[in-house]
Amino acid sequence: MEKQLSNKFYEAMKKLEPRYPNKKALILPALHEAQKEWGWLPKEVLAEIGEYIGVHAAQIREVASFYTMYNLNPVGKNHLRICTNVACCLRGADDLMSYAERKLGIKCGETTSDGMFTLSEEECLGACTTAPAMMANDDYVENLDINSLNAYIEKVKNER
Amino acid sequence: MAKCTIDGKEVEFTPGENLIKVAKRAGVDIPVFCYHPGLTVVAQCRMCYVEVEKMPKLQTACSTNAAEGMVVKTTSEAVKKGREGTMEFLLLNHPLDCPICDKAGECDLQDNSFGSGSAYMRHSEERRTYVDVDMGDVIQKNMNRCIHCTRCIRFGDEIAGIHEMVAIKRGNNIDITTIDGKQLQTEYAGNYSDICPTGSLTLKDFRFKKRAWMLKKTDTVCEGCSKGCNMEIQHEGNAIYRCVPRENLEINKYWMCDEGRFNYHYTQDPARILNPVQKVGAAWSKITWDQGLSALKSETNAVNTLFLLGTDLTLEEMSAIRETVTRNHKNAKLLSFGTHGVETSAQDKSQDQILKMKSKTSNLMGAEKLGIEALQGKAKADVVVVFRGGRAQLPAIESKKTIGVGVFLEKEVTSFDVILPGLAFTEKDGTVINHQGKEQRLKRAVLPREKCKAIPEVLMLLLNQKTREVLA
Structure with missing residues (x-):
């Protein structure tokens, strides 16, 4: 081999x-x-x-x-993992997820056609104090709401 | 000896024994899923909860070793509640399709749910479902029924020596499967079905043929090789439906190979010769036992006769044949045949370091102990008489006339002249000696079919003209 x-x-x-x-x-x-x-x-x-x-x-x-940190399928340049476990869920993680799905035009677990974003669900990032939280590649983005999620995605998009 | 108390009964134990084994001796059954006496302990199904005095929480009996003075309760309220909770979790995703499930009637999940579970369930959400994966010729998988005990994974890794089953992902999404959906490679795949505590891994060969509770069970010994694995024939209405291993820690432990498990099929093969027949031209024509025996008698009076005796016969049959030959055919030779290339027990080695032996007949050691020499190379004589239990590999025969007594399939005996049908290992009682020198009993599971006769009976009729006339 x-x-x-x-x-x-x-x-x-x-x-x-x-x-x-x-x-x-x-x-x-x-x-x-x-x-x-x-x-x-x-x-x-x-x-x-x-x-x-x-x-x-x-x-x-x-x-x-x-372990969810290992990707068994190819991922986009930015891998967004939104936590949907208890604390984040209570603070609106489900809304964030469906917003991100609409914004990027993909379903959870998929990658955008330009290879920029992969969206996935995460079971607890250990950031319950700053819920809802998201992990973008190796960085934590915390205290999210729809506005800040939107801003983050826009920021990353413009960075390319 | 150290002692502990289980449900008020004092039991002795050897240090290192876990509570399940000790409780069993006290007559207390602890329900289990992931625990199997032949595999490592992982304590992940949480079914075997017991209460141990002075321990703050419930303990899993499989991973708790008995200790001096330990007081164990297996029927307390806390234990009942713990097991009921475990059962509720285990059934979260189980489809409860027992009426159409092949395992029903012999299912650990069913039994333990009945014994320790609740009749009601609070779960009303959707159950996860999977697409079935083809796992090769032996096993059919239904992942929906799986409770992730990982017995199959451990069996592959620890016993069959091939880590082919894997647990992919985790939690609710866990999937017990083969690597990349490959087919199972092990030659011991039937055991996956035996150890599966649910109807998740079922035997393709047995699926939907018979409900488990209708089967009658006969304890016997496998004739697949000289290992002599203990097995149980499960049959109904004079037909065999499957064979499963029996526990014998000195021989096969809890396992058996697929070759032995499915070996019984030849006894029910449509091509098996069930009537005395004679070759006329290229075709077989039926004859009576009287005619067949007369032919056997007149032919074997010839000067140069060779009697061949399969090492798949029982000791009783072998010694009856030897007796008859030495008494009535003083000039004839008597030799044994079994597996090509394995003439003596010294050549009989383990084939795969698990169970299989090189000698593909059950009684090579028995033939040796009776002092019957093995045939070397070709069988050459004017008349050759072959006694065979059905499994011994036929040698090359060079003769004017060949007569077969025993179990033969039509395609095996194209060069034979007369066949007198005998009994297969499922149809007779007898003794065989395995490669370790252990004597074991074969037991009749099904009755002889059509006009098959046991070899001692054939010999008796051969000697006694009068009885033959009456019986024929």
Whole structure:
């Protein structure tokens, strides 16, 4: 099989290896590192990580699909994850979600045709004190309402 | 020995035993889903809640080891409430389609719901649904019924040695499936259906053939290889519907391979010869037992006769044949045949390090213990008589006349001249010796069909002209 991951990935893993008691503990950092490289995790990449760590690719798939931070499908440039768990829901997250869907013209879980936005639902970002919250790529956007969500989307759109 | 108390009964235990095993000895059944004695403990179904004195909360019996002086209650109010709550959660997404579900009648979910659940449910929201995934030739999956006990995943990983089942996503969206929807590869796939506590993984071979409670059960031993896995034949109306493994910790533990599980099919094959027949030209024509036995008798009086004896026969049949041959055919040779390339038990090794053995007959060791030598290469004689239980692989035969006694399918015996039909392993009692040297009993599950006769009876008729005339 052709190598999907770069030498940089393997170097980073080498550095992390001594930090953990066994190689299996490397699954999460390896997935993060691979996602940094690819933007998402195709199955060839999962298989390669499995081979590197020495467990069946199925186990990697189980882990990767458990956590919502790992994308098993390609995502747009801006990945918006709106929390819809209890606190955010009580503060109007459902309205925000349907607004975002209308604004971007996509359904939750889809990507816009220009590849700019992916919209998804998140189970608790741990930001209940500042609900409703959204995670945009690696940043938190908190205390949202429809106006601030609109402003954020506009801002990101104009940045390109 | 250390002792603990379960529901007021004092029980002895060996340290390291979990409460489910200890309770079982005290006669207390604790309902379980994810726990299986042959698999690792994960304590994720939460069904086996028990109350342990001095512990603040309910404990899962599967993951709690018995300790000296421990006082366990399994029927207290708190336990009942805990189990009822667990049951309600487990049934949130279950379609409750027992009337059309194949597992009904032998379903852990059904039994435990009846035993520990509530008759009412507060849940009125929509249930999640999945599209069925094709899982290959053996297993049909219905994910809607699944309660995510992960027994199947652990079985694949720990017993079958292939991590092919996976749990994708989490929580309400969890999906137990194969990697990328691939078909199951293991040769032990039938066990997935056995250990599934719901009707999620059902056997394609058995689906919708018979309701579980209509089946009669006969304990016997698999004849698939020299392992001698303990199994149960489930049958009704003289027809076999399926075979399932029985627990025997010294031999097969809780499992059996698909080859053994589906092996019984040949006994019900339409091409099985069920009447005494004789070759006329290229076709078979029916004859009476009297004619068949006369042919056998007159042919075997020839000078150069070779008796071949399949290692799939029982000890009783083997010794009856040996007795007859040594007494009445002093010049004839008696050799055994079974699996090509596995003539002695020394050559009989494990095939896959799980259960399967290289010898594909059940009684190779028995034939050896009776001192019957194995045939090497071709069977060459003027007349060859083949005794066979149905599974031994026929050797190449070079003879003027070949007579078969036992179970044969039409396509196997194109070069034979006379066939006298015998009983398959499902139709007879007897003893076999497995590769470890353990003696085990075969038991009759179904009655012989049409004109099949047991080998001892055939031999008896062969010797006794008078009885033959009366019976024929």
